[in-house]
Amino acid sequence: MDRSLRERLTELYRRLLRVYGPQNWWPIDPEYHRRHGSDPREEIVIGAILTQNTSWRNAERAIENLKRAGALSLKGVRELPAERLGELVKPAGFFRRKVAYLREVAQKLDPIDVVEKIDREQLFRIRGIGRETADVILLYAGGRPFFVVDSYTKRIVFRTFGVKGGYEELRRWFEGNLPPDVELYREFHALLDEHAKRRCLRNPLCGGCPVEELCGFPSGNP
DNA sequence: CCCCAGGCCGCGC
């Protein structure tokens, strides 16, 4: 990786942070867990499943339902009948699959401390955890430096730097061009998503874009 | 009516 590319990547981060501010990912409710004796990291794992290919708004509705049922925890998920869990999770969409995934995860990530040590490969063996969800769990719940890549991330680095690749390729590209800083990874991923939603849409709004000088689009990259 | 959302699985090739 050439030096100028690293500098441009770091500069992209600094500018996005300045323009959009800290994004507060992953949102959790510490007070809920204090009162119920659960661990906030459990909420991250549950939220990671619920938001798969689903707007955060809809995932949040399911999370609120779980809260009201006192079931926003791995234990809560395990103890609810599948049918009842399905009703609560329904607003997040794909609810039959997500019920199966949640029950699987609630069983295999118990106790939640396993997120500190578990291998990525072991996470993949859990039904419902693919590459992105694994990295979300490792980064936001486990506090481990795995860079989370999603479709927004792919779009932005392709347009901005002309870098194209599959999931693992792009994850390694980020990790190879940034220091292994958990807080940096957390914030950068969140900022890329925010930028993709506000500006770097399918049809991008390049006029007045805050990172226009760093970006090869539209003059350079597709 | 359409497309999209903080993906993953199982299948065919």
Next chain:
DNA sequence: GCGCGGCATGGG
């Protein structure tokens, strides 16, 4: 290994 259909609700 890659591409594709299915999965489901809510918003624009």
